Amino acid sequence: MDSHMLALEGLACMVTPTFTFESWAVSHPGRVRASNEDRYLMEPEAGLWLVADGMGGHQSGEVASASIVDELATLGIPSTASDQHARFVDRLNRANQSILAYAADHGGGVVGSTVAALLVFADQYRCLWMGDSRIYRLRDGVLAQLSRDHSEVEELVASGVLSRAEAQSWNGRNVITRAVGVGTALDLDAAYGILAGGDVYILCSDGLTAHCSDEDIRDAILAEGAERSVEVLLDLTLSRGATDNVTVVVVACRDGSAGTVQE
Template identity: 40%
Template sequence: MNQTASELLRGYAVGLTHVGRVREENQDAYFVDESKGVFAVMDGAGGMKDGALASGLVKNALNTIHVPRSAEDLLEQFEGRVILAKEQIEHASQQANGAAMGTTIAALLTFGGNFACLWAGDSRVYRLRNGRLEQLTTDHTEAQELVDQNVLTIEEARNYARRHVITRAIGSGIDLELELVSGNLRSGDRFLLCSDGLTGHLDDATIGTFLMTAAPNSSARDLLNGALECGGSDNVTVVIVDIDGVGSGEGAILR
């Protein structure tokens, strides 16, 4: 993330989360701070105990980030807070007699005219630019590894029995390894951060249509409702970030 002084763009965000139609507890969490350029979605890792605690600890850690002095400062602060959250998750696991705890994360950092995406697990970041939707993250899952090895096709991976098995997370007993991509922002860019409760039900073409056809509040609600109408088998969370947009949206928790 290298700042270009002449480019001072800002992200305006709206976030929504829903427990879904099957689960009893929402283990997703999201974080939005427009003034600091930090946006994130966390999904308490499937199959792990206390996923809500893990995702909440990450959210609380991100809330302690200070207004950054530079892009490098923002990246350092973010990585430091994630390390802190992992330590807290490890401690919570020890207090629970070694119970496994973990969460995915998909984060967008913006500063000046630049952005960075950092992630671990299968929560995703998309970018809509000039009518073209691009997935910026690559799932850290067993299914994706098999796709990369040409063992499964993308369509086969969507129905793979172990498609929800993640290979990276912020969790107890798991080495912390965040992947990072970065690039330049453009006015008019729209980013989507989401948990797999969305992408498990809606394909990229449908997601792109919802993102292109409405204001951020309406797009977020349409995406969430689309996942619910397709079964809502998991918690679902979406955060939409418009770059250099007008106004900002308030996040909400739907029950």
């Protein structure tokens, strides 16, 4: 593990009548950036995990991502999946207004952050996101991207202007089209589904996916296990140049009958 790693955290644990969850996270400034504007949050008792990738000059990006984490850390224990969703949107709206106010007080420049969140309640999961931080699920050895990037390059691929292969080297691939803090209204996308024992969910900033393919992510988890995979993926990113901050959160869903998880 690189000696300049800023954060490695685990285990965060949650037990429901059906499932047990274990999660681990790592965050690093990378090889090029002087500071880390990524933030992550693991609130297992609330059924919430997220990654936020800040943007803005003079380290304003870290203000934006930290605002998201600070607000969502107050989510609390939801009573239903709908209550959990409503609490999430409420807190994210507060963060959005806080970021807008900060930008207005500091010259009116663009300050914002992506957000990619996994919410779990009972046997249901919800993915909520804005920007190009991603959410994946590994199930039965198959990795699926549950989120869809809000980026110019993704729009060009969707419209047929670029092929997926061409998009990998397109020089505008880092331009995002949605973010928290850049408008008065949130424009979240969502994906919903039913959990299954053995699922592994991966949340990451684009500092990971700029250097690691979907196959790299899948292989790291299958070969090394969920806990070890966060370090393996970080080391792989660093070995390939790590031109941006990189953050990875991995959440493993176990059958509830697996027993108590150590804190």
